Amino acid sequence: MNTKELIVFLAHIDDFECSCFGYLFKHHKEYTKIKIITATTWQKKVDIWQENLRLLPNEIYNKIEDINLGFEQRKVRYYFDEIKDKFYNVINFKSRFDILTHDEKDCHTDHTGLYDIARGMYKYCNRFITVYSPSSSHFAANYYIGLSDKNYKIKKIAIDKYNIDNEQSYTNLGYYLQSEEHYNIGRAHVLENYVFDDYQYYEIYRIIKWL
Numbered sequence: 300m301n302t303k304e305l306i307v308f309l310a311h312i313d314d315f316e317c318s319c320f321g322y323l324f325k326h327h328k329e330y331t332k333i334k335i336i337t338a339t340t341w342q343k344k345v346d347i348w349q350e351n352l353r354l355l356p357n358e359i360y361n362k363i364e365d366i367n368l369g370f371e372q373r374k375v376r377y378y379f380d381e382i383k384d385k386f387y388n389v390i391n392f393k394s395r396f397d398i399l400t401h402d403e404k405d406c407h408t409d410h411t412g413l414y415d416i417a418r419g420m421y422k423y424c425n426r427f428i429t430v431y432s433p434s435s436s437h438f439a440a441n442y443y444i445g446l447s448d449k450n451y452k453i454k455k456i457a458i459d460k461y462n463i464d465n466e467q468s469y470t471n472l473g474y475y476l477q478s479e480e481h482y483n484i485g486r487a488h489v490l491e492n493y494v495f496d497d498y499q500y501y502e503i504y505r506i507i508k509w510l
Contacts, residue, residue, distance in 0.1 A: 302331045302332070302394040302395070303329060303330050303331060303394060303395045303396065303397070303425070304330060304331065304332045304333070304334060304391060304394050304395070304396040304397075305323075305326070305327075305329075305330045305332070305333045305334065305396070305397050305399065306334050306336065306390065306396050306397065306398050306399070306424075307319055307333065307334065307335045307336065307399045307400075308336045308338075308386060308398060308399070308400040308413055308416075308417050309335070309336070309337055309338070309400065309401065309413065309430075310337070310338050310339060310372075310375060310401060310407070310409040310410050310412070310413050311337065311338075311339055311341070311344075311372060311409065312337055312339075312340065312341055312344040312345065312347075312348045312367075313344060313347075313348070313458075313461050314337070314401075314410075314430075314432060315335060315337075315351075316351055316454065316457040316458050316461075317432055317433055317458060317476070318430035318431060318432050318502065319399060319430055319502075320446065320450060320453065320454045320457075320502065321444035321445070321446050321450070321501070321502035321504075322399060322428070322430075322444060322502070322504065323355070323359055324359075324444075324446065324447075324450050325444050327358065327359045327362065328358075330362060330397075331362070331394075332362055332364060332394075333359070333362045333363045333364070334363075334364045334366060334389065335363060335364070335365050335366065336366045336367075336368065336386060336389060337366070337367045337368065338368050338370055338375055338382050338386075338409070338413055339367075339368070339369075339370045339371060339372045339373075339374075339375065339409065340367050340369050340370070340372075341372055343465040344461065344465070347460045347461060350460065351457040351460065352365065354453050354456060354457055355453070366389055368382060368385045368386070370382055372409065373408075373409060374409075375408065375409040375412035375413060376408055376409075376412050379412055379415075379416070382412075382413075382416060383416045383419065386416055386417075387419070387420070390420065390423075392423065395425050396423075396424055396425065397424055397425050397426035397427075397428070398417050398420060398424045398426065398427050398428070399428050399429075399430060399504075400413055400414055400417040400427075400428075400429060400430070401413050401414045401417075401429060401430060401432065402414060402429035402430065402431070402432075402435060402438060402505055403415075403418075403429070404435065404436055404437055404438065404439075405432055405434055405435050405436070406434045406435070406436050407432070407434040410432060410434065414429065421507075421508065424508065425508075425509075425510040426506070426508060426509050426510065427506075427507045427508040428442070428504050428505065428506050428507065428508075428509075429504065429505045429507065430502075430504055430505075431484070431485065431502070431503045431504065431505075433476060433481070438488075438503065438505065439505055440485075440488045440492070440503035440504065440505055441504075441505055441506055442503070442504040442505065442506045443485065443488065443489050443492075443494050443496070443501055443502075443503055443504075444485075444501065444502050444503075444504065445496050445497070445498025445500065445501055446498060446500040446501065446502065447498070447500075448499070448500075450500075451483075451499075451500040454482075455482060458476060458482070482500075483499075483500050483501065484503075485500070485501030485502045485503040486499070486500065486501045488501070488503045489501050489503075
């Protein structure tokens, strides 16, 4: 097993932009392939997602395998076993792999559904890491990744391309990140936990397993 893959397993198009840039920027050299597996699709976001992938440096972009499982948004629990089957079948068990997915305390049921599916691979992966999302609650961060000004700009450009008016919403009160503080909520966790580093912008993660 001389290869190592990163498996990013997320519920929706746009979850990556909100949560995962920092890990790729910092760790991409450790992987021969990066599989970004999105469980659901939403036609109004597909072109934006493809544009946002192209914002990544070629050294990262050229390693990415973009996989969308094609299920309906808000119905991950309904399609749970089908999603699980498709997800497990794209994992290359002949390679070492790390998993980056949603957190168990996320308030979005699509997100927690994917966490439950991904957790089935816990004993097989080398790293199991969960990501902060705007729907997280009481996120117990224990890993902090600083973003350079350049990388933070890429993240913000990507998120700003999405339009809340094109979203599904039960309340019509949904929103994307609304202020500089919300885009950079990771810094609040850094300050609270006395993490001394030289970055202005941060993403936060929870390490559950790290080998």
